[in-house]
Amino acid sequence: MSKIKSYEEINRKLKSGEAVVLTAEEVSRMALEATPEEIVEKVDVVTTATFGAMCSSGAIINFGHANPPIRMEKIRLNGVPCYEGLAAVDSYIGATACDPDNPTYGGAHVIQDLLEGKDIVLEAWGKGTDCYPRKYIKTTININTINELILFNPRNAYQNYNVAVNTTNKMIHTYMGTLLPGMRNATYSTSGELSPLLNDPEFKTIGIGTRIFLGGTQGFVVWPGTQFHTTKPKNELGIPVTNAATIAVMGNLKEMSSDYIQAAYFEKYGVSMFVGIGIPIPVLDVEMAKRVSVNNSQIQTSVLDYGTVGMPKLGEVTYEELRSGSIKVGGKKIRTAPVASLAKARKIAQELKEWLQSGNFEVSKPVQMFPQNTSLNSLKETEAGND
Amino acid sequence: MIKKRYILNFPPDSGDKAMSYHLVKDYDIRINILKAEVYPGKRGSLLLELQGKKENIELGVEYLVKQNVVCEPLDKRIHFQKEKCIDCGNCTAVCFAGALTMNKTTWELEFDKNKCVVCELCIPACPLKLFKIDFN
Numbered sequence: 001m002s003k004i005k006s007y008e009e010i011n012r013k014l015k016s017g018e019a020v021v022l023t024a025e026e027v028s029r030m031a032l033e034a035t036p037e038e039i040v041e042k043v044d045v046v047t048t049a050t051f052g053a054m055c056s057s058g059a060i061i062n063f064g065h066a067n068p069p070i071r072m073e074k075i076r077l078n079g080v081p082c083y084e085g086l087a088a089v090d091s092y093i094g095a096t097a098c099d100p101d102n103p104t105y106g107g108a109h110v111i112q113d114l115l116e117g118k119d120i121v122l123e124a125w126g127k128g129t130d131c132y133p134r135k136y137i138k139t140t141i142n143i144n145t146i147n148e149l150i151l152f153n154p155r156n157a158y159q160n161y162n163v164a165v166n167t168t169n170k171m172i173h174t175y176m177g178t179l180l181p182g183m184r185n186a187t188y189s190t191s192g193e194l195s196p197l198l199n200d201p202e203f204k205t206i207g208i209g210t211r212i213f214l215g216g217t218q219g220f221v222v223w224p225g226t227q228f229h230t231t232k233p234k235n236e237l238g239i240p241v242t243n244a245a246t247i248a249v250m251g252n253l254k255e256m257s258s259d260y261i262q263a264a265y266f267e268k269y270g271v272s273m274f275v276g277i278g279i280p281i282p283v284l285d286v287e288m289a290k291r292v293s294v295n296n297s298q299i300q301t302s303v304l305d306y307g308t309v310g311m312p313k314l315g316e317v318t319y320e321e322l323r324s325g326s327i328k329v330g331g332k333k334i335r336t337a338p339v340a341s342l343a344k345a346r347k348i349a350q351e352l353k354e355w356l357q358s359g360n361f362e363v364s365k366p367v368q369m370f371p372q373n374t375s376l377n378s379l380k381e382t383e384a385g386n387d
Numbered sequence: 388m389i390k391k392r393y394i395l396n397f398p399p400d401s402g403d404k405a406m407s408y409h410l411v412k413d414y415d416i417r418i419n420i421l422k423a424e425v426y427p428g429k430r431g432s433l434l435l436e437l438q439g440k441k442e443n444i445e446l447g448v449e450y451l452v453k454q455n456v457v458c459e460p461l462d463k464r465i466h467f468q469k470e471k472c473i474d475c476g477n478c479t480a481v482c483f484a485g486a487l488t489m490n491k492t493t494w495e496l497e498f499d500k501n502k503c504v505v506c507e508l509c510i511p512a513c514p515l516k517l518f519k520i521d522f523n
Contacts, residue, residue, distance in 0.1 A: 051473070053514070104516075177477045178512045185480045262473055264514035272514070274473060323491070337480035341473050342494035 002286045003040050007365040010044050010282050014359055019044040021356045023349040024281075024292055028193045031293030039289040045356055045363055046292040048196040049213070049278040049348035052189050052340030053175060053264055056155035056226060057273045058094040059111050059253050062147040063122060065089055066139070071132035072124040077110045077141075079121075088132055092152070095263075095273035106271030108263035111151075114143050115258045143254060151215060151253040151261075155225040157277050159197030159245040160301055161189040163317060163327070165334060168307035173268035177339045179306055186303065186327055186334045191345040192296045192319030196279040197247070199292045201239045205281050207366025212249065213278030213352040216260040218361065219251025221279075224370045231375050235300055241316060242302040245370070249277065260348065276344060278352040282363045296320040303329050390438045392421070392461035392501060394522060395451065397431040406454060407435075414447040415439055421504045424523065432523050434461065434505050462500040466519040472496055473515065481508035 013019035020043050022030065027046050031039060063072070065088070075082040075091050079099045083092040098106035113120055119140040128135040143149060164176035165183045172179045177187045190198070200206050210221040225246025232244040253261075260276030283289050296319035304311040317327045322336050355361035410416045422434035437444050451458045474495045478487045486502035487509060489495070503520075510518045 053475075173511075177480045178508065180481065184483075187477075187480050262515070265516065266514050267511040274475070274514075325491070338476035338489065338494070339480070341475045343474040346494070 002037055004285045005040070005044070005283070007282060007284075007363055010284075011362045013044055014356055014362065017357070017359060019356065021045045021047065021280075021353045023346070023353055024048045024194045024199050025346070025349070027292050028295040031295070036286045036289035036293060039293060040283055040286050043283050043289070043292075046199065046281045046283060047278055047349040047352040047356065048194055048199045048281060048292075049276070049345040049352065050157055050191045050195050050340065051260070051274060051276045051344035051348060052191075053266070053272040054153060054156045054275045055096050055175065055272045057151070057153035057275055058092055058097075058107060059114075060148065060150040060152050061091050061093060063089040063091070063124075063141060064145070064147050066134065066137055068134045069132050070124060070134035070137050071126040071129055072137075073127060074125040076123045077120050078105065078113070080105065080107050080110050082107075096271050098271050103270060104265045106263070106265070108271050108273035111253070111273065112258055112261060112263040114146075114149060115253065115256060115261055117143055149253040150250060151219070151256065152222075152248075152250045153275060154248050155227060155246045156249050156275055157196050157225070157247050157279075158190070158243050159201065160195070160240050160299070161243045162311075163188045163301055163303040163322065163336075164306045165303055165314065165329065166307035167305045167314075170307070172307055173266065174306050175266055175269050175272060176306060177337070178267065181307075183329065183332060183334050186322075186329070186336045187339045188301065188319075188322045188336060189338070189340045190301065190319070191340065191342055192299055192323070193294055194342070194345055194349060196277060196281075197245055198239060198299055199294065200279075200281050200288070201234075201237075201291065203245070203370045204288060204291070205284065205363075205366070206247070206279060207369045209364055209367035210279065211362065211364040212280070213276070213348055213355070214249055214251040214256070215253070215276055216257035217251060217255035219249055221247045221366075222250045223248040224374075227376055228370070228374050229376050230370075230372055235298075237294065237298060239294065239299055241300045260344070274341070274344075276348050278348040280352060280356055280361070280363050296323060303327070388439065389441050389444065390436060390501075391444060392434065392436045392503070393448065393458055394461055394464045394505075395433040395435055396457040396523065397433070398455045399429055401431070401454065401456065404454060406451060406456065409450060410437070410447045414443045414450065416443055416447050422506075422522070430523070434522070461503060461505070464521045465500050465503060466521070467498055468515075468517040469498070471515060471517055475514065478509040478513050478518070481512045482506075 166179035
């Protein structure tokens with residue numbers, strides 16, 4: 001009978017400082033010589049991490065009530081539109097939101113400015129009601145004047161992501177960076193063997209309630225992410241070879257750091273936000289030991305042509321090949337470049353490892369596992385569009 | 388022998404002077420024009436690689452300055468806010484000169500300004516807008 005560990009047992013070891021915590025990269029190196037049976041004996045928790053642009057991110061804000069109060073029905077923060085359909089003074093600012101006249105400054109920049117303690121101009125309009133008589137307010141807010149500031153990202157930490165190339169003869173600008181014509185470069189995003197959802201591809205330990213590193217503080221997985229897709233093509237190890245599952249995450253933005261939350265503007269695409277996420281994976285059994293042992297040569301991803309409608313797949317490559325500096329697609333050698341920061345992801349994995357080792361961070365058993373066998377609907381165009 | 392890149396800004400009345408000829412002939416400097424922009428009657432800018440003996444290059448630059456050419460080493464004209472860099476790698480995707488590369492061990496960005504050919508593709512490619520190049 002091979003070893004099985006419980007969450008309680010691992011947490012006891014973490015508290016007493018006896019637990020062995022490795023990063024996913026360290027355990028992948030260890031696995032070149034150690035068997036899964038040995039790894040489950042020796043290693044208790046493996047830290048995974050990613051730091052990439054995650055467009056489906058944003059923050060819930062409660063501004064507090066002014067006197068006289070206003071029911072905010074149109075809201076701008078430094079000119080960036082925020083959602084106005086949440087009671088009187090609650091709002092949600094999406095990372096990608098922006099004023100079309102000022103497309104390089106968006107919701108992500110407002111979030112970063114708030115994090116860095118800067119003053120933000122709040123402007124809001126209401127129709128005026130008996131209980132909220134005010135019709136207009138213009139004032140400044142900052143991280144200390146507002147009540148809650150909660151990061152809530154509906155879709156983060158994609159389980160694998162595609163490699164982007166451009167077969168056309170024109171340069172194109174995408175969220176995967178600038179793609180040169182004639183497949184003269186290829187960009188990739190995932191942190192490979194260090195990436196959270198590639199180390200637990202079947203979600204045996206990651207689920208609703210999982211405690212994670214989010215933006216420099218403790219956060220939680222609160223739901224499967226939007227576009228949660230578990231039935232995409234997989235390799236022989238059961239790892240998806242294209243973008244598949246995602247997670248929704250939440251945490252107290254007031255405790256986060258601009259080292260791990262970074263606004264970005266992608267040329268001719270728009271605003272996005274780099275988010276730092278780290279997930280501890282408890283090595284509960286041999287199965288999990290096998291999962292966390294995976295290395296870059298065993299993880300494939302799909303090369304897609306971002307220049308052609310429908311993004312046809314041109315091939316498959318491993319993360320080992322992507323990191324080598326060039327890949328071969330259809331016999332052509334293409335230079336590769338990352339668009340997510342492995343250096344930052346490593347820093348996160350290391351920091352999370354230290355939190356765990358110091359006994360200040362527990363691994364948590366999900367209160368609810370994620371659904372299985374999910375797929376996606378595409379948006380159908382009905383006759384309503386012809387009205 | 389050393390190799391050094393300079394950005395040269397020419398005054399409007401310098402169009403008829405064969406300065407590069409003098410650099411080669413009088414100072415024994417091997418020149419390589421990497422980028423040029425000429426606005427007749429207004430100004431011109433040149434990215435020039437000078438290869439030769441250190442003292443000859445110094446004399447050649449001195450000659451250019453005497454001709455009212457603003458002559459500055461390339462790295463002085465490239466501004467990169469390294470402290471804000473997140474090492475995402477977006478700029479390396481477009482840098483064909485090989486000036487911007489990822490260190491394959493640390494995966495941090497490395498910037499060898501002397502390899503820059505001022506194509507300026509990194510300026511829009513950087514999602515944090517950390518590059519500024521003063522060519523004109």
